[in-house]
Amino acid sequence: MTTTLPLTADTTGACCGSVAHGAVDAAGAEQIARVFKALGDPTRVRLLSLIAASDDHEACICDLTEPVGLTQPTVSHHMKLLVDAGLATREQRGRWAYYRVVEGALSAAAQSLVPR
């Protein structure tokens, strides 16, 4: 599962990603909603914010459990959702898994919803 989203930071040119002058279709809405749903939980908002505000703009699970006050499995689960939504990346480095925020992924989703 975990269908890769075609909705990433590198918004392929072509002006507007959506149908242009029209509303998004059912499939497109599902893709967009998946990104926003990932941010529909306060914990995940804090996690993403914590990583973005971190020194090297990256953090491992062990750095995140204490600030949010949740157990390690729960934090790991939330980070998986953020990665699946294309809002974060995961990089295994030794024993630790480092997560980074995907710049522009959020604004790309917002753009495809209301093209302006």
Added chain:
Amino acid sequence: MTTTLPLTADTTGACCGSVAHGAVDAAGAEQIARVFKALGDPTRVRLLSLIAASDDHEACICDLTEPVGLTQPTVSHHMKLLVDAGLATREQRGRWAYYRVVEGALSAAAQSLVPR
């Protein structure tokens, strides 16, 4: 209930709404998540997109039920959530209730999450 969000289109100056250089706190995360949660459902994404793509940038419930293929009570329920989240406005005009998209509300939420 339905606590009014201080997070509207008219982002009060003061540069960055968040703590600046720091991550958002628990309360702030809850506010931000409420906006994104409203967009975490494909139906609501379509509804907002339909309104934005409409001729006069507004629509009543009767205009929306058919495109999304859901019953009137369900559409009304979704629109209420969008209004409560500050993403849409409701204006009673005669028998009809006209909904409009609040410009900038979404990008304001995104900004307060990742200030750049």
Added chain:
DNA sequence: TCGATGTATCGACAGATGTCAATACGACTG
């Protein structure tokens, strides 16, 4: 190889969420 450490997965459970049918509310029309 064995133990320790960081992370992911599994199973379970309470609570939230999306949907509908039925019904109530409000405003126009005759």
Added chain:
DNA sequence: CAGTCGTATTGACATCTGTCGATACATCGA
């Protein structure tokens, strides 16, 4: 005033979601 029409609310239900404890997996050090 009574009927009609558009919308909101209520109650019910199946499903999804967030959380945890227990446990499995993977990597490093001795």
